[in-house]
Amino acid sequence: MSIRELARRPVRNLEPYRAAAQVDDTIRLNANEAAWRNNGDTFRRALNRYPEVRPSRLRQLLADHYGCDPANLLVTRGSSEAIDLLMRVFCESGRDNVVTTAPTFSMYEHYAVVQGAELRQVETAPSEDFRVDPARVLDACDEATKMVILCSPNNPTGTHVPTAVVTEILERRAGRSIVVVDEAYIEFAPSQSVVELVDRYDNLVVLRTLSKALAFAGARCGSVIAQPELIDMANAVQAPYALATPVIECVENALEADGLARAEGGIAETVRERERMRARLSEYTWVDKVWPSAANFLLVKVDDAARIMAHCATHQVLLRHFGGALADCLRITIGSAADNDRLLDALSTLEAGND
Numbered sequence: 001m002s003i004r005e006l007a008r009r010p011v012r013n014l015e016p017y018r019a020a021a022q023v024d025d026t027i028r029l030n031a032n033e034a035a036w037r038n039n040g041d042t043f044r045r046a047l048n049r050y051p052e053v054r055p056s057r058l059r060q061l062l063a064d065h066y067g068c069d070p071a072n073l074l075v076t077r078g079s080s081e082a083i084d085l086l087m088r089v090f091c092e093s094g095r096d097n098v099v100t101t102a103p104t105f106s107m108y109e110h111y112a113v114v115q116g117a118e119l120r121q122v123e124t125a126p127s128e129d130f131r132v133d134p135a136r137v138l139d140a141c142d143e144a145t146k147m148v149i150l151c152s153p154n155n156p157t158g159t160h161v162p163t164a165v166v167t168e169i170l171e172r173r174a175g176r177s178i179v180v181v182d183e184a185y186i187e188f189a190p191s192q193s194v195v196e197l198v199d200r201y202d203n204l205v206v207l208r209t210l211s212k213a214l215a216f217a218g219a220r221c222g223s224v225i226a227q228p229e230l231i232d233m234a235n236a237v238q239a240p241y242a243l244a245t246p247v248i249e250c251v252e253n254a255l256e257a258d259g260l261a262r263a264e265g266g267i268a269e270t271v272r273e274r275e276r277m278r279a280r281l282s283e284y285t286w287v288d289k290v291w292p293s294a295a296n297f298l299l300v301k302v303d304d305a306a307r308i309m310a311h312c313a314t315h316q317v318l319l320r321h322f323g324g325a326l327a328d329c330l331r332i333t334i335g336s337a338a339d340n341d342r343l344l345d346a347l348s349t350l351e352a353g354n355d
């Protein structure tokens with residue numbers, strides 16, 4: 001099956017929204033916009049005008065940054081929006097299913113539920129460092145599996161999915177499922193992105209975001225990277241003018257050389273701090289395990305997660321706790337060196353039994 005045939009029927013040949021023409025040096029009386037600029041409109045592109053339906057320069061800059069052609073990239077409001085768009089393009093409510101691993105990022109389940117798709121979760125084992133077994137993922141798939149989602153590095157375990165695992169699943173699901181590789185944290189991993197495989201596999205979709213490594217979570221900017229046929233369908237489903245003018249301008253600035261150099265420094269510092277924190281946390285008697293992480297957080301198994309969370313909260317340090325299979329674990333985001341020292345100070349009083 002072609003990628004177009006895998007999509008939901010109403011989306012296969014859906015025309016994108018046709019916006020009013022935007023031509024420089026013309027009097028624009030074609031979009032019901034205001035003719036004047038309001039207070040606070042200090043942007044290069046006036047806010048009384050709609051932004052471009054799709055931000056072309058930003059798309060080019062992101063494509064250059066990720067090493068793909070602009071025709072392979074759709075700019076989204078964070079990768080969260082990308083997950084939602086893909087569900088809506090490919091999953092028929094009440095019929096199709098999505099296969100992913102567990103534990104993983106909860107938004108996959110959220111958007112599958114919203115779209116009415118069944119979510120099948122293939123458990124990964126803490127005792128195997130949450131390794132993804134491609135045979136088990138493939139076993140969970142059937143003729144109604146439209147999407148396999150691999151989160152690499154995985155949130156909340158920090159596990160990187162090796163490229164050989166991704167390609168095995170891509171090849172075995174060719175013509176049957178798209179394979180979404182969510183690389184929200186890839187910049188913190190020692191390994192490469194799979195973006196370069198997009199030309200080779202028409203069922204590969206890579207999700208990238210500026211929220212983590214570029215320190216731009218507040219800007220809401222992500223990318224879907226795939227072959228143009230898939231990008232065109234996602235483009236037709238996405239709301240027009242999805243990216244706001246202030247966001248476009250801020251992100252264009254962040255993608256200039258000095259913004260990227262700043263991000264590189266931030267990534268290096270995060271990776272150094274992650275390894276320092278991993279060593280320090282491992283020393284506590286109440287820590288059973290700190291898993292290796294390829295992301296900007298650590299998953300830590302402890303003797304009493306609720307007690308430690310509460311203790312840290314009294315020291316104004318917030319950690320993340322999940323239920324289910326991770327009930328005895330905490331996810332700790334790597335902060336600045338000073339933030340991390342604050343956490344260690346709080347934890348040392350716990351160690352001494354002072355809480």
Ligand SMILES: Cc1ncc(COP(=O)(O)O)c(C=O)c1O
Binds near residue numbers: 154184220222
């Ligand atoms: C694995 C993963 N994917 C996607 C996202 C969403 O990122 P964005 O801010 O780009 O929507 C997150 C956010 O935490 C995440 O952990």
